[in-house]
Amino acid sequence: xxxxxxxxxxxxxxxxxxxxxxxxxxxxxxxxxxxxxxxxxxxxxxxxxxxxxxxxxxxxxxxxxxxxxxxxxxxxxxxxxxxxxxxxxxxxxxxxxxxxxxxxxxxxxxxxxxxxxxxxxxxxxxxxxxxxxxxxxxxxxxxxxxxxxxxxxxxxxxxxxxxxxxxxxxxxxxxxxxxxxxxxxxxxxxxxxxxxxxxxxxxxxxxxxxxxxxxxxxxxxxxxxxxxxxxxxxxxxxxxxxxxxxxxxxxxxxxxxxxxxxxxxxxxxxxxxxxxxxxxxxxxxxxxxxxxxxxxxxxxxxxxxxxxxxxxxxxxxxxxxxxxxxxxxxxxxxxxxxxxxxxxxxxxxxxxxxxxxxxxxxxxxxxxxxxxxxxxxxxxxxxxxxxxxxxxxxxxxxxxxxxxxxxxxxxxxxxxxxxxxxxxxxxxxxxxxxxxxxxxxxxxxxxxxxxxxxxxxxxxxxxxxxxxxxxxxxxxxxxxxxxxxxxxxxxxxxxxx
Numbered sequence: 001x002x003x004x005x006x007x008x009x010x011x012x013x014x015x016x017x018x019x020x021x022x023x024x025x026x027x028x029x030x031x032x033x034x035x036x037x038x039x040x041x042x043x044x045x046x047x048x049x050x051x052x053x054x055x056x057x058x059x060x061x062x063x064x065x066x067x068x069x070x071x072x073x074x075x076x077x078x079x080x081x082x083x084x085x086x087x088x089x090x091x092x093x094x095x096x097x098x099x100x101x102x103x104x105x106x107x108x109x110x111x112x113x114x115x116x117x118x119x120x121x122x123x124x125x126x127x128x129x130x131x132x133x134x135x136x137x138x139x140x141x142x143x144x145x146x147x148x149x150x151x152x153x154x155x156x157x158x159x160x161x162x163x164x165x166x167x168x169x170x171x172x173x174x175x176x177x178x179x180x181x182x183x184x185x186x187x188x189x190x191x192x193x194x195x196x197x198x199x200x201x202x203x204x205x206x207x208x209x210x211x212x213x214x215x216x217x218x219x220x221x222x223x224x225x226x227x228x229x230x231x232x233x234x235x236x237x238x239x240x241x242x243x244x245x246x247x248x249x250x251x252x253x254x255x256x257x258x259x260x261x262x263x264x265x266x267x268x269x270x271x272x273x274x275x276x277x278x279x280x281x282x283x284x285x286x287x288x289x290x291x292x293x294x295x296x297x298x299x300x301x302x303x304x305x306x307x308x309x310x311x312x313x314x315x316x317x318x319x320x321x322x323x324x325x326x327x328x329x330x331x332x333x334x335x336x337x338x339x340x341x342x343x344x345x346x347x348x349x350x351x352x353x354x355x356x357x358x359x360x361x362x363x364x365x366x367x368x369x370x371x372x373x374x375x376x377x378x379x380x381x382x383x384x385x386x387x388x389x390x391x392x393x394x395x396x397x398x399x400x401x402x403x404x405x406x407x408x409x410x411x412x413x414x415x416x417x418x419x420x421x422x423x424x425x426x427x428x429x430x431x432x433x434x435x436x437x438x439x440x441x442x443x444x445x446x447x448x449x450x451x452x453x454x455x456x457x458x459x460x461x462x463x464x465x466x467x468x469x470x471x472x473x474x475x476x477x478x479x480x481x482x483x484x485x486x487x488x489x490x491x492x493x494x495x496x497x
Contacts (some may be wrong), residue, residue: 003288013391023469044451048160050238051225055160056197056232061153061477065203068130069103071472074181076139076172076195078188079122082337083306084387085188085212085271090125091271092185093132095463098177103472107134110175112168112191114138121362125193142174143167151201165194165225172198182206183470189216193229200236208469209233209399210244211265212385214405215257215456219310227257234260242469246270246385247406266469271462272394272453277366279395285372292358298329299436302373304388305380307338312402314340315379315425321351322429327436335369371395375436380404393449394418398435398442400428410457416449
């Protein structure tokens with residue numbers, strides 16, 4: 001008890017102190033590293049065992065369902081920061097709200113964070129999400145709720161797992177019991193695990209776990225409990241727990257990681273929906289060029305992504321330097337933010353492209369940041385379905401991308417852009433230069449890009465597929481309470497004594 005109290009104190013202090021430090025020294029303690037250090041610190045203090053699938057089997061062995069309210073949908077996501085998944089959360093809310101479906105009783109979005117701080121714009125897509133009319137709020141903390149009121153399986157493992165994970169599951173469990181949704185739709189691994197476990201405990205009839213990229217092993221924020229928690233969730237009734245991904249590459253990667261058939265994971269691609277009225281005018285594009293001091297008639301290669309390792313921003317800049325050798329008049333513009341900005345700024349100076357490489361912050365209207373460019377470049381190591389490629393092609397801009405997860409599926413290779421097989425700056429630059437010098441290719445991409453996006457990434461298609469996964473109104477009235485391992489002796493090796 002003393003150790004647990006000490007760990008809780010250390011965790012609370014650690015959550016507060018790093019933020020101002022990171023604001024001043026972002027290269028010293030990047031956010032993913034801070035998360036990992038926090039987990040390892042508390043695990044060391046508490047002497048926690050490595051999480052196994054049996055921990056989560058026991059957690060889910062006893063459930064306390066409540067009667068759901070037909071048509072009530074609760075969506076969960078970590079935040080509404082400027083990311084591709086977060087943009088799709090807002091799109092989904094808007095699409096569902098505007099669908100006019102009589103099966104939807106109400107829509108609620110729950111997030112861990114919705115206020116921006118010195119490091120993250122957690123509210124970036126909040127205005128867009130609220131356009132849907134849905135209730136959008138932060139997950140309520142249940143610090144005063146006794147653990148004894150939780151399902152007995154949860155009580156048995158609470159001291160064996162990371163305290164912040166336990167607290168988050170508890171908070172969501174009481175949210176779901178209060179809201180009584182028919183569907184919980186979680187987004188991204190962090191919330192998939194927490195919401196998935198809490199929703200099973202609360203007896204939610206339909207639980208959607210939406211992966212938006214490749215599996216967690218490709219990313220710095222992977223944790224030691226993601227895999228066992230997912231495995232336990234995958235053992236539930238397939239009519240209750242449904243896995244979703246926005247690309248076939250992502251679905252295949254998760255299936256391999258979890259050792260399940262690829263068919264178990266449904267694919268529903270991203271959506272974009274813009275009216276012609278939203279297309280930036282030539283005057284606005286010219287104004288942005290002028291603000292960046294880019295001459296009118298020179299080619300501009302653009303990009304828009306988080307400045308994090310999986311996006312390989314250093315490779316993007318190395319490619320820009322190679323392009324600059326072939327096209328001395330070209331300029332390069334990146335919109336985004338992230339832990340690698342200081343490294344990028346240093347590399348720009350080393351490469352000698354300071355006067356032509358523009359590292360801009362996030363831009364509120366993404367189309368305006370893309371429309372004045374001549375080509376959009378992406379050099380990621382791992383991707384789900386990059387919104388930047390979809391939006392660029394909708395604008396009629398050619399794109400060049402590395403073969404990163406679902407990125408290759410988001411391009412009509414050879415028609416609307418090029419998919420480069422090698423993560424080599426020389427090879428990527430060559431593909432970019434060839435397109436910029438090929439007027440016929442540019443003209444074809446201008447016509448075929450919008451058609452490709454409309455046919456494969458439309459909003460109506462996404463909403464239709466989402467409602468088909470929800471199956472609102474076709475779910476049993478409630479789930480029966482379940483209690484399997486909760487009162488049984490622990491099996492050898494399942495949990496530490």
